[in-house]
Amino acid sequence: MSGHFDRARAKAFAGTMTDVMNGGALALMCSIGHRTGLFDAMATMEAATADEVAAESELHPRYVKEWLSAMTMGGIIDHDVESETFHLPPEHAGLLTRAAGPLNLTTFCQYIGLLGEVEDDVVEAFRNGGGVPYDRYPKFTGLMDESSGQRYHHTLIDQVVPLLGGAEQFESGIDVADVGCGSGLALSILGSAYPNSRFVGYDFGEQGVAAARARTAEAGLTNVDFEVRDAAELGEVDRFDLVTTFDAIHDQARPREVLSGINRALRPGGTYLCVEPKASSCLHENHDLPMAPLVYTISTMHCMTVSMAYGGPGLGTAWGEGMAMEWLGDAGFVDIESSGIRDDRGNSYFLSRKAGS
Ligand SMILES: C[S@@+](CC[C@H](N)C(=O)[O-])C[C@H]1O[C@@H](n2cnc3c(N)ncnc32)[C@H](O)[C@@H]1O
Structure with a gap:
């Protein structure tokens, strides 16, 4: 390695790379949310437990719970600790659902899996x-x-x-x-x-x-x-x-x-x-x-x-x-x-x- 090593730059870049990995992972999970209809279902629901989201979407509860965990950690879905409920805020639904039409970015998230x-x-x-x-x-x-x-x-x-x-x-x-x-x-x-x-x-x-x-x-x-x-x-x-x-x-x-x-x-x-x-x-x-x-x-x-x-x-x-x-x-x-x-x-x-x- 040659030249001056900037420790602050290295630290910032570690953050960049973490964002890269999290972004790629979340894109795949958003694609799944689109294909399974989870985002569309949640856009119509009040705050709900993972089991209620699974029942409404007619999907396997264990998978839905893990997906909700990823979405919560990614800041895409809100989680209430007390009531153990999840909610898709309308400000986010406007970019994630079929009802959003041309603004629906989850359609494009599917390209990540296709390219993989x-x-x-x-x-x-x-x-x-x-x-x-x-x-x-x-x-x-x-x-x-x-x-x-x-x-x-x-x-x-x-x-x-x-x-x-x-x-x-x-x-x-x-x-x-x-x-x-x-x-x-x-x-x-x-x-x-x-x-x-x-x-x-x-x-x-x-x-x-x-x-x-x-x-x-x-x-x-x-x-x-x-x-x-x-x-x-x-x-x-x-x-x-x-x-x-x-x-x-x-x-x-x-x-x-x-x-x-x-x-x-x-x-x-x-x-x-x-x-x-x-x-x-x-x-x-x-x-x-x-x-x-x-x-x-x-x-x-x-x-x-x-x-x-x-x-x-x-x-x-x-x-x-x-x-x-x-x-x-x-x-x-x-x-x-x-x-x-x-x-x-x-x-x-x-x-x-x-x-x-
Ligand atoms: C990126 S897609 C766009 C498709 C469509 N115009 C759209 O907007 O949804 C490019 C299209 O070009 C077609 N294509 C590529 N090379 C071609 C060629 N030599 N002759 C005819 N079609 C071709 C592909 O099959 C593909 O459907």
């Missing part, structure tokens, strides 16, 4: 390069659907459509494609709101496309279609008035081909909405991102590694605004601007156009 499932594979990739392919994340489509869904239901019609210039164009009828559509939730929301427009979703994940088709069939939508297709080989020319990608460029194996293919697929003057995680392309400018460590972790253990699994560059979740705008320009887009919506502070909304009338 591929830790061995990622360690292997650190040693030998390459990456972890999509099929090593069997729960990913479902979780993406849930976490994106929280956002789409709340923002798509009320905030994203106005950003795109308003509902009028959708009402009169336009052709729209969503590339990397996952399980198709965005298009099913738009498709049912705007029956005069035609929507196509592309994804190379068969599981996601099957879920997307089932969703629109169940809703009886005839103006929304989905196809299994590699986004780097869209092969469409002058076909769409609007193309969207929601969190679907940074984890591509061939992102430049995807962007130029989208440009070709648009009609002259058509709009491309590219939604990507909000970040700077310069590491040192990302200290203020509230969840920066989480963003880089998800990148390492999912977004970057899936790209590298298929021979891609591994842009990473935080490839950032500067690089995104430069690559949009390289792909032929014009009038590129970075924008955003009120209730999705975690993403940048890049608007651009294909040159022409």
Whole structure:
């Protein structure tokens, strides 16, 4: 070891590392609280004993008691020593329950467990390069659907459509494609709101496309279609008035081909909405991102590694605004601007156009 050893700094860092371990542990327990419905049940209850919480939630009392202990120690749930009761304060319920909609952070806590499932594979990739392919994340489509869904239901019609210039164009009828559509939730929301427009979703994940088709069939939508297709080989020319990608460029194996293919697929003057995680392309400018460590972790253990699994560059979740705008320009887009919506502070909304009338 070289240089001066700062004992106070070492002591403070011991505290930081303790917080790291406790935070990781609590994220897993919050995920369990979400999946079992414990937070939702407790949000409706007055102060209650562990047995009462277990009975209300129809869960095993011993597990619920241990979970309540972890939640109490983490400052998430209040505990009254005298009455041996537990209570979820409303100020906390607003970030932990399904009723909280897009503010429910427990949905995202599920990513910690999902990433833990591929830790061995990622360690292997650190040693030998390459990456972890999509099929090593069997729960990913479902979780993406849930976490994106929280956002789409709340923002798509009320905030994203106005950003795109308003509902009028959708009402009169336009052709729209969503590339990397996952399980198709965005298009099913738009498709049912705007029956005069035609929507196509592309994804190379068969599981996601099957879920997307089932969703629109169940809703009886005839103006929304989905196809299994590699986004780097869209092969469409002058076909769409609007193309969207929601969190679907940074984890591509061939992102430049995807962007130029989208440009070709648009009609002259058509709009491309590219939604990507909000970040700077310069590491040192990302200290203020509230969840920066989480963003880089998800990148390492999912977004970057899936790209590298298929021979891609591994842009990473935080490839950032500067690089995104430069690559949009390289792909032929014009009038590129970075924008955003009120209730999705975690993403940048890049608007651009294909040159022409
Ligand atoms: C992070 S997910 C986003 C899904 C969806 N847009 C959402 O917001 O919920 C990225 C999606 O891109 C898809 N994808 C990745 N590479 C692709 C490729 N080469 N061709 C088509 N889809 C691809 C994945 O299967 C996945 O569904």
